[in-house]
Amino acid sequence: MSKKFALRRTTVAVASLIGLISVASVQIATAAEKASTKQAGTYVTGDFHNHSTCSDGSLSMKKLIDKSVKTFGLDWFVQADHGGSSARNCTLSEDPFEPVPSALGLTNSATGPYPPATFPTGGQPASTLKGPNQSWESTLPGGRAAIKGDGTATPKAMWRWQEIQEFQYKVTEDESRARQKPIWMGVEQNAPGHEHVSTTVLQGQKPWPQAGVAGNATLQAQYEYCFDRSDTDTSRGAENQWDCSVAGTNSTDALNATSRKISGTNSAATPDLGHRKTVEGIKWMKEKAPTTSYFVPAHLERAGVYNPNGNNGFNIEHLRNFNNTAPDIAFGFESMPGHQASAQRGEYAPNRGASLANPTGGVNSVGLGTFGGTGIYAARIGGVWDALLGEGRKFWFFASSDYHNRGSFGPDQRESNQDFYPGEYQKDYVLVRKGTNNLSAEAIIDGLRSGNSFAGSGDLIDRLSFVACAANPAIPRPAFKALVEKAAANAALKNAEVRINGCATMGEKLVVAPGADVVVAIAVRDPQGKNNSPYSFPNPSLKQINITQPLDAPVLDHIDVIGGNVTGFVSPTDTAKYAGQEGTAAAGNPSAGIKKVFNSSNWTATTDGLRVMSYRIPAVKVSQYVRLRGTNLPASTPFETDANGNPLNDYDLAPFDDAAKGEGQTPGKVVCADAACPMHMRTVDGVKYSSFDVAAWADLWFYSNPVYIEVTNSVKVVGTK
Amino acid sequence: MITNRVFSSSLILSAALTISACGGNSTFDLEAAAIDLSTKISSYMSELATSVGFNSKSLSNLFDEKFLDAGFTKADLVSSLTATTTALSTNPELSLFPMANITNSKVFGCDNNGICSMSATLTNSDADTTSIDFSTKVILNAGVVYFYGDQSSTTSL
Numbered sequence: 001m002s003k004k005f006a007l008r009r010t011t012v013a014v015a016s017l018i019g020l021i022s023v024a025s026v027q028i029a030t031a032a033e034k035a036s037t038k039q040a041g042t043y044v045t046g047d048f049h050n051h052s053t054c055s056d057g058s059l060s061m062k063k064l065i066d067k068s069v070k071t072f073g074l075d076w077f078v079q080a081d082h083g084g085s086s087a088r089n090c091t092l093s094e095d096p097f098e099p100v101p102s103a104l105g106l107t108n109s110a111t112g113p114y115p116p117a118t119f120p121t122g123g124q125p126a127s128t129l130k131g132p133n134q135s136w137e138s139t140l141p142g143g144r145a146a147i148k149g150d151g152t153a154t155p156k157a158m159w160r161w162q163e164i165q166e167f168q169y170k171v172t173e174d175e176s177r178a179r180q181k182p183i184w185m186g187v188e189q190n191a192p193g194h195e196h197v198s199t200t201v202l203q204g205q206k207p208w209p210q211a212g213v214a215g216n217a218t219l220q221a222q223y224e225y226c227f228d229r230s231d232t233d234t235s236r237g238a239e240n241q242w243d244c245s246v247a248g249t250n251s252t253d254a255l256n257a258t259s260r261k262i263s264g265t266n267s268a269a270t271p272d273l274g275h276r277k278t279v280e281g282i283k284w285m286k287e288k289a290p291t292t293s294y295f296v297p298a299h300l301e302r303a304g305v306y307n308p309n310g311n312n313g314f315n316i317e318h319l320r321n322f323n324n325t326a327p328d329i330a331f332g333f334e335s336m337p338g339h340q341a342s343a344q345r346g347e348y349a350p351n352r353g354a355s356l357a358n359p360t361g362g363v364n365s366v367g368l369g370t371f372g373g374t375g376i377y378a379a380r381i382g383g384v385w386d387a388l389l390g391e392g393r394k395f396w397f398f399a400s401s402d403y404h405n406r407g408s409f410g411p412d413q414r415e416s417n418q419d420f421y422p423g424e425y426q427k428d429y430v431l432v433r434k435g436t437n438n439l440s441a442e443a444i445i446d447g448l449r450s451g452n453s454f455a456g457s458g459d460l461i462d463r464l465s466f467v468a469c470a471a472n473p474a475i476p477r478p479a480f481k482a483l484v485e486k487a488a489a490n491a492a493l494k495n496a497e498v499r500i501n502g503c504a505t506m507g508e509k510l511v512v513a514p515g516a517d518v519v520v521a522i523a524v525r526d527p528q529g530k531n532n533s534p535y536s537f538p539n540p541s542l543k544q545i546n547i548t549q550p551l552d553a554p555v556l557d558h559i560d561v562i563g564g565n566v567t568g569f570v571s572p573t574d575t576a577k578y579a580g581q582e583g584t585a586a587a588g589n590p591s592a593g594i595k596k597v598f599n600s601s602n603w604t605a606t607t608d609g610l611r612v613m614s615y616r617i618p619a620v621k622v623s624q625y626v627r628l629r630g631t632n633l634p635a636s637t638p639f640e641t642d643a644n645g646n647p648l649n650d651y652d653l654a655p656f657d658d659a660a661k662g663e664g665q666t667p668g669k670v671v672c673a674d675a676a677c678p679m680h681m682r683t684v685d686g687v688k689y690s691s692f693d694v695a696a697w698a699d700l701w702f703y704s705n706p707v708y709i710e711v712t713n714s715v716k717v718v719g720t721k
Numbered sequence: 722m723i724t725n726r727v728f729s730s731s732l733i734l735s736a737a738l739t740i741s742a743c744g745g746n747s748t749f750d751l752e753a754a755a756i757d758l759s760t761k762i763s764s765y766m767s768e769l770a771t772s773v774g775f776n777s778k779s780l781s782n783l784f785d786e787k788f789l790d791a792g793f794t795k796a797d798l799v800s801s802l803t804a805t806t807t808a809l810s811t812n813p814e815l816s817l818f819p820m821a822n823i824t825n826s827k828v829f830g831c832d833n834n835g836i837c838s839m840s841a842t843l844t845n846s847d848a849d850t851t852s853i854d855f856s857t858k859v860i861l862n863a864g865v866v867y868f869y870g871d872q873s874s875t876t877s878l
Binding site: 494503712 | 762780783790791793797798800801802804805807808809811812814815816817818819820821843845847848849851852853855857868870871876
């Protein structure tokens with residue numbers, strides 16, 4: 001059953017919030033800096049959304065970190081459990097920590113998935129109440145008395161603020177310094193009025209390369225106490241005696257006298273209160289840690305449209321509110337969610353949350369599924385993301401693992417029917433300028449904020465250089481084309497960026513005179529060798545169109561250049577244009593479209609995997625942006641892509657069972673007929689269908705962030721009243 | 722007949738080549754002309770950071786009146802420089818153009834109409850050095866080499 005909320009009511013709610021949103025100076029996207037002033041940088045990979053047993057994950061912090069930065073080689077990592085509370089002690093490691101040798105590299109078994117006797121399920125150790133599954137109460141020296149706050153359950157749950165402040169931070173700092181990689185704490189905020197947001201407040205934390213005196217995550221802990229809707233502790237953080245007020249705001253009157261935080265969330269009695277509290281949290285970040293925080297809504301389509309009386313998803317007006325409040329903190333979204341190996345890819349679905357007991361009690365994810373593993377806000381050309389870019393906002397695209405567990409598989413098995421590890425399937429690649437401090441957490445957050453980043457799945461590409469350059473009219477056109485392509489190729493080979501005056505890269509803007517030509521140059525690397533897929537049998541989606549390609553060796557098929565016009569900042573007072581659900585005018589950019597398609601017929605391929613290409617935008621007249629997406633699937637791949645190459649709904653490809661009828665009813669769309677197709681595939685009437693992790697490995701995408709082009713007598717890119 | 726010879730430009734001048742055009746006699750130093758053209762264009766491009774540079778006709782004077790390159794004419798060049806001048810005067814954020822030096826220029830293969838091939842190296846050294854070799858067409862006119870372009874109306878580039 002879909003829950004639809006009257007637009008009028010939402011409009012009224014938005015209007016009531018306008019007074020809270022300071023029409024702040026939305027920071028203008030800066031014109032590309034002079035090349036000589038740009039410090040050399042490198043793209044580094046990371047993940048900032050994942051879970052341990054300190055919330056609803058299945059692993060210790062140490063094993064999760066080990067998997068992420070060692071097994072799957074991420075350069076940086078933010079450990080970010082849910083807010084709220086947890087009874088389990090995630091700082092205790094599994095025993096044995098290293099995987100049981102026989103659990104590695106297991107192939108599909110005819111009696112499978114695996115002989116239970118050789119491999120434990122449910123995490124190592126297999127049994128409940130061992131390792132990180134033990135409770136704080138049973139493992140702390142002080143027992144229950146050492147658990148602060150006003151929880152009353154048995155075993156007593158520890159509020160996340162205490163977990164972070166007193167126990168978890170030390171683990172991340174120790175791991176970071178020992179592994180010599182930036183690893184720090186974040187929180188997946190249960191955002192009041194919404195679902196989840198990936199946040200960090202770095203201030204005080206001292207991950208590698210910092211050394212010496214230990215840091216702390218006190219501010220991160222305070223943020224969790226103050227602004228997570230699942231943290232209903234009223235103790236003010238015990239001896240911390242936190243006050244959650246924000247200087248200069250008008251929400252002080254809403255603070256509870258005892259807890260000194262805004263109590264409550266969206267409800268029938270208090271519509272939009274939660275959203276108001278979430279916005280206050282961003283203001284708090286801006287006050288306490290203006291350059292070392294981020295606020296990035298996660299899987300934002302999953303929980304449906306916004307509900308002023310509940311905690312559901314996000315409409316575009318909420319993203320605008322966040323970005324208006326602090327564009328240097330609320331600078332993007334995770335529209336490529338985790339849970340990519342789950343039955344409902346990304347855990348997006350129609351009637352999500354329904355059950356046999358309550359068959360109509362679910363909520364429709366916006367879009368009713370993911371699209372090539374990406375939510376509709378970014379996947380649909382001309383949708384929410386393009387609407388925000390059409391204002392010229394700094395609003396960037398990110399991916400995350402959202403790792404919780406492997407489903408029915410153990411943590412050291414390579415198969416999954418739930419989640420992929422950080423770095424196993426999806427990665428965020430962000431340009432970081434190392435400087436004299438080497439790879440610092442501060443520089444990584446600067447990189448995330450800058451928009452000079454891209455995200456993708458399955459190691460479809462591992463290098464990207466993407467620039468727009470003002471064409472020099474005095475240089476012969478073929479020569480200029482060759483020069484910028486060479487610059488892009490050189491940068492991609494070095495895993496760096498193009499630094500040429502008159503060229504702008506992702507997150508930057510190129511400012512040109514009207515009538516100027518702009519040359520867009522792209523270089524990507526389709527890496528040689530294998531990705532992390534445990535499957536080498538042919539991609540079943542591609543088999544439909546007679547393409548034989550191993551699942552562990554994908555090949556980039558094409559790149560779409562998507563562009564749209566920038567028409568200027570939308571005022572919060574212009575409610576009709578500011579607020580609306582996906583599919584409405586407020587949430588769209590009709591000028592967006594595919595401007596160019598590159599494939600093997602018009603890119604230059606080199607033996608080291610580079611694909612180099614460029615095209616000219618002649619005589620630009622209006623301010624605009626260009627962004628990229630690429631995939632391993634040709635257009636018109638049945639059930640995967642449409643005739644224009646747009647991704648189709650993943651839920652339609654691998655539908656979950658009808659909740660009212662029980663399991664095993666609904667066949668998939670793509671048959672997985674290879675003899676090596678694993679046993680855990682969705683099987684109906686003896687036929688296996690591509691599903692779970694196989695469906696994810698078959699369907700790979702990357703998305704870049706945009707390059708803006710501002711034409712001097714046209715709309716200024718990112719403005720504010 | 723103009724003798725088709727290849728001359729390399731370098732910072733050290735070599736002996737001039739004596740050529741004779743059809744129907745007459747003249748002495749023309751292709752090597753020097755190649756050096757002169759590449760030196761001038763590099764110099765004038767470097768001036769394109771100010772409106773003075775854009776307003777100057779120095780750069781456009783290096784292009785033949787019949788210049789046509791992938792659909793781009795001399796008039797288009799002048800128009801582009803003019804538009805940039807206007808934009809620069811009111812918008813200090815203007816990105817301008819990527820600049821490059823032209824070196825190692827060689828002019829060769831001249832035909833009866835004085836249309837020759839020119840090869841050279843284009844280099845940008847703003848931060849990281851990027852170089853490519855390219856070729857284009859030039860024309861000899863009254864003893865001076867001008868850019869002529871590929872004479873193609875195609876704008877696919």
